[in-house]
Amino acid sequence: MIAEKSATKPIVACEAEVIEADVAIVGAGLAGSLARAVLARAGYRVILIDKRLIPPDEFRVEKIAGRQIDILRRLGFIDDVEAIAAPYDRVLNIRSGKLVDIGVGRSYGISYANLVNMARGLTPDASSFLLDQVTNVSCSEQRQQLTLASGRRVVSRLVILATGMTNVLGHSLGIRRRMLAARHSVSFGFTIARPDNAPFDFDALTCYGEEATDGVDYLSLFPMSGGMRANLFMFRDPTDPIMRELRRDTRRTLLRLMPGLQPYLGDFEVVGQVQNWVMDLTVTEGHLRPGVVLIGDAFQTNCPAAGTGVGRLLVDVERLCTDYVPRWLETAGMGVDKIAQFYSDRDKLAADQHSLQLASFRQALTLNTDMRWNLRRKLHFLRRMITHRVDRIHPGWVMRVRSALR
Numbered sequence: 442m443i444a445e446k447s448a449t450k451p452i453v454a455c456e457a458e459v460i461e462a463d464v465a466i467v468g469a470g471l472a473g474s475l476a477r478a479v480l481a482r483a484g485y486r487v488i489l490i491d492k493r494l495i496p497p498d499e500f501r502v503e504k505i506a507g508r509q510i511d512i513l514r515r516l517g518f519i520d521d522v523e524a525i526a527a528p529y530d531r532v533l534n535i536r537s538g539k540l541v542d543i544g545v546g547r548s549y550g551i552s553y554a555n556l557v558n559m560a561r562g563l564t565p566d567a568s569s570f571l572l573d574q575v576t577n578v579s580c581s582e583q584r585q586q587l588t589l590a591s592g593r594r595v596v597s598r599l600v601i602l603a604t605g606m607t608n609v610l611g612h613s614l615g616i617r618r619r620m621l622a623a624r625h626s627v628s629f630g631f632t633i634a635r636p637d638n639a640p641f642d643f644d645a646l647t648c649y650g651e652e653a654t655d656g657v658d659y660l661s662l663f664p665m666s667g668g669m670r671a672n673l674f675m676f677r678d679p680t681d682p683i684m685r686e687l688r689r690d691t692r693r694t695l696l697r698l699m700p701g702l703q704p705y706l707g708d709f710e711v712v713g714q715v716q717n718w719v720m721d722l723t724v725t726e727g728h729l730r731p732g733v734v735l736i737g738d739a740f741q742t743n744c745p746a747a748g749t750g751v752g753r754l755l756v757d758v759e760r761l762c763t764d765y766v767p768r769w770l771e772t773a774g775m776g777v778d779k780i781a782q783f784y785s786d787r788d789k790l791a792a793d794q795h796s797l798q799l800a801s802f803r804q805a806l807t808l809n810t811d812m813r814w815n816l817r818r819k820l821h822f823l824r825r826m827i828t829h830r831v832d833r834i835h836p837g838w839v840m841r842v843r844s845a846l847r
């Protein structure tokens with residue numbers, strides 16, 4: 442939907458004490474930057490504020506695949522991702538040195554900093570970005586106000602909080618984070634290379650953990666600018682000495698945890714920095730307030746092993762910015778009746794719930810050693826191996842049986 446002409450006047454000069462906009466977005470990570478791109482393209486006066494000019498080289502999502510690609514395509518951004526990401530189409534899935542199956546389908550490897558830079562660049566109008574820290578938010582049914590560290594103020598009809606995992610601003614509005622699982626998972630990100638940069642024998646590879654006691658869910662290897670990237674996802678106490686070993690002697694510790702990897706990797710070394718992250722699973726409470734809406738990690742955190750963070754934030758951006766915001770701006774006021782429509786959106790609820798369910802499933806599939814989960818783990822991999830073998834002998838047969846059973 443295209444905004445009314447009256448709503449498309451340029452934003453009042455950024456040097457001004459008070460900046461006016463239809464929508465003010467706090468946080469220029471992936472969620473906030475994409476939200477600005479969608480709303481600015483529709484003609485709304487949008488201002489995006491972030492305290493950092495350059496997205497830091499922090500370890501976050503580094504793979505785009507599946508449903509994420511579908512939403513990026515619908516939003517019209519997939520060509521922009523494709524222009525800067527490393528594509529791959531086949532993933533060899535292994536466990537204990539044996540092939541489980543081969544995943545086929547387009548995916549992309551890209552550093553988070555590059556992804557965010559791309560998303561920020563989707564809106565060429567530099568005046569819609571403010572380099573500043575938002576220190577206070579005050580919201581009401583009519584007019585929202587942001588106070589910035591520089592002393593400037595932003596006045597808008599709607600505020601979108603896309604501030605990631607920090608909740609400093611939400612706190613002042615009475616928005617709280619409820620801890621679902623402290624230190625739920627630990628993730629490591631690093632790059633590997635072969636001597637003389639010889640290529641690996643696969644496009645991408647996933648190696649699942651071998652023993653429940655190791656707490657390894659999987660290691661994912663995929664191409665990214667700069668080499669073969671590795672994401673290791675574990676459910677294990679972050680204070681366990683193995684964490685230090687993984688940081689200090691990554692190669693040896695990896696092969697000790699997953700000896701079945703060796704024949705697939707051959708001679709290799711870890712190059713550059715080893716980054717790691719301990720994730721708490723939290724959900725937001727008290728978020729139903731007039732004039733303000735939370736998206737992405739600001740609303741709910743995600744288990745990196747489940748790989749649902751980007752899918753969730755894309756659903757948030759698509760539903761909020763292509764449907765609700767255009768409708769809300771058509772009429773006066775920004776009361777909780779409007780805001781509640783977004784939080785009860787069917788697709789959003791499903792994506793948020795799926796993310797939490799998958800986080801518990803991955804943890805239980807990795808760790809749980811009771812009889813039920815031992816059996817479930819065996820059947821999970823057995824089913825995949827049988828399906829793969831049948832599919833190789835009779836291509837398309839499994840797909841036809843599945844469709845017939847639906």
Ligand SMILES: Cc1cc2nc3c(=O)[nH]c(=O)nc-3n(C[C@H](O)[C@H](O)[C@H](O)COP(=O)(O)OP(=O)(O)OC[C@H]3O[C@@H](n4cnc5c(N)ncnc54)[C@H](O)[C@@H]3O)c2cc1C
Nearest residue numbers: 468470471472492501502575604605737738745748750751
């Ligand atoms: C290790 C790791 C691995 C992951 N792997 C995957 C994966 O494989 N697949 C997947 O889908 N997801 C993954 N995720 C999740 C995914 O990275 C996040 O869901 C996503 O990056 C969230 O983006 P965001 O825009 O909501 O938040 P962020 O990218 O954190 O952006 C928040 C922005 O807000 C700004 N900000 C905050 N407060 C203020 C303020 N007061 N004033 C101004 N600016 C402010 C910050 O500077 C920042 O730029 C992973 C996460 C981690 C930690």
